Amino acid sequence: MPLSTSDRSVVEPAIRRLSALRLLSAEARASLEYAMLEGLQRGGPGEDLLAEGDSVDSVRILLSGWLCRYKMLEDGRRQIVNFIFPGESCDTHAFLLPVMDHSIATLTPVVYAEIKRARFESLLAGDRSLAEAFWCETLVNNAIQREWAVNLGRRMALERVAHLFCEIFERLRPVGMVEGNSCIMPVTQMDLADATGLSVVHLNRTVQELRASGRIVLRDRTLTINDLDALKDAGLYSPSYLQLYRRG
Amino acid sequence: MPLSTSDRSVVEPAIRRLSALRLLSAEARASLEYAMLEGLQRGGPGEDLLAEGDSVDSVRILLSGWLCRYKMLEDGRRQIVNFIFPGESCDTHAFLLPVMDHSIATLTPVVYAEIKRARFESLLAGDRSLAEAFWCETLVNNAIQREWAVNLGRRMALERVAHLFCEIFERLRPVGMVEGNSCIMPVTQMDLADATGLSVVHLNRTVQELRASGRIVLRDRTLTINDLDALKDAGLYSPSYLQLYRRG
DNA sequence: CGATAATTTGATACGATTCAATATATGTGG
DNA sequence: CCACATATATTGAATCGTATCAAATTATCG
Incomplete structure (x- = not known):
């Protein structure tokens, strides 16, 4: 269309x-x-x-x-x-x-x-710089893909979900889609389950655990992260792989 | 050196x-x-x-x-x-x-x-063709990385290991490192465990299961796949992602 | 408003981890 | 070439994390 x-x-x-x-x-x-x-x-x-x-x-x-x-x-x-x-x-x-x-x-x-x-x-x-920018995007994508392998292979459910939320937050920020400590989360829990390699039921329980411990608020398709550093700790998150602010 | x-x-x-x-x-x-x-x-x-x-x-x-x-x-x-x-x-x-x-x-x-x-x-x-060949390698690598996410996120232990063995076999073949239905497997079970997101103990048991069912022989650092198609079935393996024989 | 999709809850089962011990290979120096 | 030390592979038992199934609740949309 x-x-x-x-x-x-x-x-x-x-x-x-x-x-x-x-x-x-x-x-x-x-x-x-x-x-x-x-x-x-x-x-x-x-x-x-x-x-x-x-x-x-x-x-x-x-x-x-x-x-x-x-x-x-x-x-x-x-x-x-x-x-x-x-x-x-x-x-x-x-x-x-x-x-x-x-x-x-x-x-x-x-x-x-x-x-x-x-x-x-x-x-x-x-x-040339345009060509390089697009190639960089491919390389960064590759780095993200590697981190996903770590997430799926070596993190536990709570860590995985925490990590994913941190990554989403950090990837949305540079394009202006984060306001304060909130961003939209327009996907279903089934999508999140399929992204974290968990069953929907267990993803749901994991989200509830993150909610119960006060680390996140997730409702009305909006994710609020009360303390980003704490969530990063919970997800063993280290952001370098995103290489967000590169300039050649 | x-x-x-x-x-x-x-x-x-x-x-x-x-x-x-x-x-x-x-x-x-x-x-x-x-x-x-x-x-x-x-x-x-x-x-x-x-x-x-x-x-x-x-x-x-x-x-x-x-x-x-x-x-x-x-x-x-x-x-x-x-x-x-x-x-x-x-x-x-x-x-x-x-x-x-x-x-x-x-x-x-x-x-x-x-x-x-x-x-x-x-x-x-x-x-130009050399540049494109190297870029293609990056893109294929990216595709492999995605398949690893599937392997780690959605396959069970037996499927994961079977899939990994198939992938290794198919990646070694085009560089002439496969002889008949055997290739070398020079890594420890710990390495295989870390590649499949399993514990060493469980990886070991999974390998034994593959051995017991006659699907593979793994000894003396050599992997022999008796029936590659059967192993592919066991690993839900579909090889298209490797895009091995491309020519632009 | 009703129909359908999405989320949540409970109970049970299973796959995989962990810990500990043993067995087997591999490598090294005498 | 053997004896020892170390790395790797294997086994067993107990535990834990996550999946599965089924049902109930809540949200969403036409």
Whole structure:
């Protein structure tokens, strides 16, 4: 569903995030903004943007809402392997590989920019820092993916959930989606369970434990972290892997 | 420990692997070979090649032996987040980020080629297909990392170990390290436990279960898979994520 | 408002961890 | 080449964390 708007602020999260990774020239910024505004799309919740096995011929940059990357096992078990937050892009270089190894789904209503591959490539060809910013994003993504392996492999339920909440909070902050000590949490507990490798029931109990100990408030789709440092301790969280404020 | 040799076959695994990802010109091949041969290094088992927090100024390409990427939690829990096999490179673009988010250790004696960043960059600048091959490697790595999240989050012990064995087997094959239905397995059960997110005791029992059911033989540091398809079934393994035989 | 989805609760079962002990390999120096 | 020390693999028993199943409650949406 194409979306037209004259409001350039919709693309701001992407510009913000990329600028944090690499200092972008005014021209690079402008041409990217323009390309994004031309390709604005909307999606409803619960849609697959890309499915495992699809080939990819365009780049998507999320501007609002949440996406997730997930994989399914034959018998229906689902693992969310990562979230995608506003400002982040789906697959800037996925076309170098033949097909998607995983699926990408909307968890909420979303707005994103879709840029055709050729267009995207010429954008990158025109500006080295832009190319580097997108590559950095891939590398940071890789680092996040590694931390998820640690989370799933070596942390206990309470630590896992605490860690995930810290990560979400810290990833939303640089794109301006944190207010005070709160951010939105627009996903179901089933999604959180699939992201932490827990059953819904146990995830629910774990969340309640975090609530009961006063570490978080989670209601009305809003997460409030009373004491972020305490939650980080509980989740054995060390933020360096996000490399949030890099500038080459 | 620098290593000199006149035998060019040491670099073959790397050439093979990169060639599988992208068709390389004879010149690209030759210049890469030359750079690798100039920077040959040896390492013993149990050494950190790079530690979390280090900054990276050279690229390493593994030629023989096994490495692992791992992260530690404060209290000593370790998660191996990936293996690195002969022909694979450690950090071709890690210098785009300021510091390592994880450590890389030798699991066996190794031989690798170390190429200084500037040298490496000029190599890539000189040949587009070479640059693309290395980037593809990063993307494939990312896909493997996602599959590890699935393994750790949603597979049970037996499935996890079966899956890991299948993956190892399939990653060793294209670099010629599989003979018939056997490959070497030069790591301890503790390493396998840390890779699968299990305790050593339970990993041991799981391996025994795989042995008892006749699916594998594991002794003398050699893994023999009697029926690969059966092991894949047991591990809910679907190999597409490795994207082994790509050519752009 | 009713229908459906999401969250919460309870009870039970199972998979995996832990601790402790033993057995087997591997490596080292004499 | 053997004796010893150390690392690795194996076994058993008890415990703990998490899953599963089923039901009840609460929220959400048309």
